[in-house]
Amino acid sequence: MSAPHGSRRKARPSLYISVDIEADGPIPGPYSMLSFGAAVAGRHEPDGTYLPYDPQERTFYRELRPIGEDFVPEALAVSGLDRARLVREGAEPATALAEFTAWVREVATGAQPVMAGYPASYDWTFLYWYLLRFTGESPFGHSGCLDLKSLYATKANVPLRAVAKGTMPRQLLSTRRHTHHALDDAIEQADLCNNLLAWEP
Template sequence: MDVYFSADIETDGPIPGPYSILSFALVYAGSYDGKHFRRPKNYEQSFYRELKPISPNYEKEALEVNGLDRLSLIENGMNPERAMEEARDWVLDIAGNGDPVFVAYPLSFDWTWIYWYFVRFSKHGSPFGHSRCFDIKTAVSVKTGFPIADSGRSKLPRQLLPSGPHTHHALDDAVEQAEIFANVFEWEA
């Protein structure tokens, strides 16, 4: 059984390594046994951490988007090793006997960061393996018939819209994506 985790990452730059994850969230987004999708009753099963930056590099524009205080995170952010171990344990606990699958919108940005951080900072690696991931943007394209370029959040059909806004707070956005994911999965176009 696939066990889905919606994820959102807030960073201080475009790529991991030279730049840092400042916060990330994972939200239980449902399960699928090959026949039946099960949407969660709510999106309260979540994991959120704010991290200590791993390098001195940052882009001012990235901080303006996410509103995180990088100087405060240098002092008070969680050590990435601890955060990634805790995240891995949480994912595996929620997944139980199922296979954890990473879900994002779009997948390419968030997967690059989280996978790199799990490989770099968790002694046990990624709970999602090297490829258990699901791109909501591609699913929107397939379900709607829109080209990928027209499958962003701003073009979502009304039936697929989440109930909350996109805030650029990792937990809010992971919940928003989990809701979009379930809406897309269940939608009969």
């Protein structure tokens, strides 16, 4: 039975938050998220209007204490983070994730926060696991995730596995460098998010 006219919940805006994580292995639990960065990309209104923001204006970054002893050297080498230093100096995951949750809720006032990633699957897996493990909840809910790779494949009408940044039109890509520092890459990724949402191929 359909809901009576006017009784459906009114759609709320989405606030896209670009998130990038650096980890020392392929999955959370056995391996650790060592750092994560986030940058507010833009706000999508229910009428379809999209307002891009300067992703450098509202950001979040933390380096974390590893939660175990196992790591994959090749994964660790990508970020260049000093794991031994993080064992001594990294933030406690419970503290950092609680601070992140509070930040997300503050910047997303009046909107529903959505995590954006390229591709989102790896970063979302770590972020969501850590949020539930150390805070018991996620400010993004269980599905508030936008995969920019899938968005491009859909808009460009190409197979997902054929998508690579090197095949995208140059105007979609950020002019910033990809450094494998989580905050730098989150900001760069926010540019891609804003460009993709405005793109009409």
